[in-house]
Amino acid sequence: MKIILIAAIGKNNELGKNNDLIWNLPNDLKFFRQNTLNKTVVMGYNTYKSLPNKLKNRKMIVLTNRKIDDEEIITYKNEYELLKNEYKEDLYIIGGEQVYKTFIDIADELYITKIDATTKADTYFPKFNETNYNKQIIDNNIENEISYTHIKYIRKNKLEKGKLISIEGTDCSGKATQTSLLLERLRKDNIKVSSISFPMYDSPTGAIIGACLLGKSYLCNEYFKDGIGSWFEEGANIDPLVAIDLYAADRRYNLPKINALLNRGINVILDRYVTSNMAHRGGMILDKKQRLEMYEIIKQKEYVLNKLPYPDATYLLYMPYEQACILKKNRQEIPDVVENDEVYLKNGEKAYLELANLYNYDIINCTNKEEIRKVEDINEELYHKVKKLIRG
Ligand SMILES: NC(=O)c1ccc[n+]([C@@H]2O[C@H](COP(=O)([O-])OP(=O)(O)OC[C@H]3O[C@@H](n4cnc5c(N)ncnc54)[C@H](OP(=O)(O)O)[C@@H]3O)[C@@H](O)[C@H]2O)c1
Secondary structure (H helix, E strand, O other): OOEEEEEEEOOOOEEEEOOEEOOOOHHHHHHHHHHHOOOEEEEEHHHHHHOOOOOOOOEEEEEOOOOOOOOOOEEEOOHHHHHHOOOOOOEEEOOOHHHHHHHHHHOOEEEEEEEOOOOOOOEEOOOOOHHHEEEEEEEEEEEOOEEEEEEEEEEOOOOOOOOEEEEEEOOOOOHHHHHHHHHHHHHHOOOOEEEEEOOOOOOHHHHHHHHHHOOOHHHHHHHHOOOOOOOOOOHHHOOHHHHHHHHHHHHHHOHHHHHHHHHOOOEEEEEOOHHHHHHHHHHOOOOHHHHHHHHHHHHHHHHHHOOOOOOOEEEEEEOOHHHHHHHHOOOOOOOOOOOOOHHHHHHHHHHHHHHHHHHOOEEEEOEEOOEEOOHHHHHHHHHHHHHHHHHO
16 A cells, blocks of 8 residues: 655645635646546545535545544544555545645655645645655646646655554553553654554454453443353463463454554554563463463464564553552442452562563553652653654
8 A cells, every 4th residue: 555645736835725726727637636536535624625526436535533424435533543444555645734744754655736836825735855755757737827747756765664662561550541641742742653452342353352251341232232241261260372362363363453554654552462461371370480481482472473563662560459459449440350350460460570570671660659650750751761762
């Protein structure tokens, strides 16, 4: 899949005014039609609203946080949700300013109509570094006394891969909250970053874990109507070799989403990854030699056999069990079989610390002299560490 921007711009990168086009160039519109016919086009909500009619013979995708009442139009809340869908076909980005800005740094090709004129505008095409592209002049034209050139730009070098960052944590350490705060802050810094949470409960493999193994009531209701509690008699004590495969299958099944983002130069923050499997399964094995063997089995299974990429860094949010119990009293959600099991959680905690020591994870303490640290304070530490890693 390629990302291709197509735009008509003036001498000062002018794009539009009052949510309309500013140039009247019918042959250029023909050029746009020829290049996008039977293709998938992506646009922002304003551009969608500016169209007099739906674009015929094109699959239309609109980036918006609103609901569009038209079953033929696909919407995504942001570019990351779009890219996670690993489209096989090329995506033609057709504007406007906000959407061009979103994709300019991760585009493979640009079709630019360079118009030799200036005019008043309120939206502009973003500045881009032409030296990153090979330039091909397609044709020169004059229409309505305006001269313009169609130029194709092809990116010279492959995009640098995004960084893969895994956030692990003991019970009640606030992984999900920390991940979402981190994402928000990094995006404010104009860093391209997305997140994926495992198990991915909204995918079939994640739903199997959530409903059948963990007995999460809201998933049971959704998928199986009546069920509550684990479908496995053993619950948290399930044979680790069975559980490993369930969790590993979820990551393997959703691996294309991770790769689609990383290959596009987008950094990915993982809320839980392979280490969770190691800590949770390994934690149940009291014999150290056997536990270390289990870590190796999981590493082999997930990284070697299932070909998951190794994370560039793993951060362990460490909330000691005693403090986790205090926090748990305020939780709204009904605990699943694992969250209710004291022995399981204590063993998991030991395993996490052992893994951090073995594999050099960066431990972020969620307490300070037994006092629980503020969410913002923990996030400050995590944010600076991750930003440094991404910026290099
Ligand atoms: N010359 C050309 O080739 C050309 C081509 C296309 C458009 N245009 C012109 O460009 C102007 C419109 O540009 P514009 O910047 O105002 O609007 P736009 O990019 O078309 O749409 C902006 C809206 O789209 C949504 N959106 C954009 N990026 C998003 C993202 N990454 N994630 C989620 N939602 C996103 C937001 O809508 P919500 O608030 O609904 O979330 C945002 O308010 C018009 O004048 C149009 O005629 C010119």
